[in-house]
Amino acid sequence: MIDFSTPGLKPGTPEWTSVKTQVQSLRTNPKVPLYESFGVDEAPTPEKAKAFTDQLWPQGNENFSKIVQSYSEQLSELDQTIRRMIVESYGIEKYLEEHLDSTYYLLRVMKYKGPQTDSKKPGLPGHTDKNMLTILYQDQIEGLGVQTKDGEWIDVKPSQDSFVAMVGDSLHAWTNGRLHPPYHRVLMRGNKSRYSAGLFSVPREGYMIKAPEELVDEEHPLLFKPFDHVEFLGFYYTEAGLKAQAKALKLFCGV
Numbered sequence: 001m002i003d004f005s006t007p008g009l010k011p012g013t014p015e016w017t018s019v020k021t022q023v024q025s026l027r028t029n030p031k032v033p034l035y036e037s038f039g040v041d042e043a044p045t046p047e048k049a050k051a052f053t054d055q056l057w058p059q060g061n062e063n064f065s066k067i068v069q070s071y072s073e074q075l076s077e078l079d080q081t082i083r084r085m086i087v088e089s090y091g092i093e094k095y096l097e098e099h100l101d102s103t104y105y106l107l108r109v110m111k112y113k114g115p116q117t118d119s120k121k122p123g124l125p126g127h128t129d130k131n132m133l134t135i136l137y138q139d140q141i142e143g144l145g146v147q148t149k150d151g152e153w154i155d156v157k158p159s160q161d162s163f164v165a166m167v168g169d170s171l172h173a174w175t176n177g178r179l180h181p182p183y184h185r186v187l188m189r190g191n192k193s194r195y196s197a198g199l200f201s202v203p204r205e206g207y208m209i210k211a212p213e214e215l216v217d218e219e220h221p222l223l224f225k226p227f228d229h230v231e232f233l234g235f236y237y238t239e240a241g242l243k244a245q246a247k248a249l250k251l252f253c254g255v
């Protein structure tokens with residue numbers, strides 16, 4: 001998963017290569033000054049959780065590393081439970097294994113600084129997630145807003161014991177449009193920092209995302225041609241892709 005601090009990202013550039021490294025470095029961007037994030041691919045793997053921790057604490061922090069690993073592992077199980085329920089609800093269990101195997105897990109921890117004013121300032125611009133499914137946890141400082149299909153913005157109230165699961169563009173395409181990827185953003189106000197963590201199931205490079213034929217019929221014509229998520233990201237971070245925003249996938253491979 002690539003965040004918004006790398007606009008114009010294109011395959012082959014040094015920025016692109018940095019995204020491909022296993023431990024993703026701290027992301028900051030002058031255009032989104034309140035936002036900082038730090039992520040790791042394959043987060044449920046103990047070695048990756050440790051490498052991630054060592055970036056933050058070069059002298060090591062075993063406790064944090066164990067928490068990162070166990071949090072990612074448990075949330076990856078939740079991700080699989082949700083995706084299994086989705087697959088079963090469409091009666092297409094024969095695709096379950098392939099579908100679950102088609103992704104890996106990225107953990108991203110995020111910090112949004114308080115803008116030191118009572119008027120709301122953008123923390124993260126509006127977007128749809130490009131991956132399969134996102135599971136978010138936010139601390140007690142609110143800021144996440146989700147847009148309904150009618151265009152109304154609703155605030156997601158922080159809750160210590162719940163997560164927000166969000167469909168990404170890839171799952172929208174895989175279900176041939178049956179599941180909606182919500183447009184969402186973070187707005188900050190006041191002087192307190194907000195922390196959040198996202199566990200993203202991300203389609204593997206080289207895997208062609210293709211809606212099962214059972215989900216394509218006269219009533220539901222095929223919406224997207226099969227596509228590779230990494231190639232789609234390459235397009236998304238071009239000027240045309242960023243301009244198209246939530247419609248980027250349609251522009252990239254819409255039928």
Ligand SMILES: O=C(O)CCC(=O)C(=O)O
Pocket residue numbers: 108110124129136137138144184185186196197198
């Ligand atoms: O921090 C949040 O609550 C949202 C983060 C988000 O939307 C993302 O990383 O894609």
Ligand SMILES: [Fe+2]
Pocket residue numbers: 127128129184
């Ligand atoms: Fe998001």
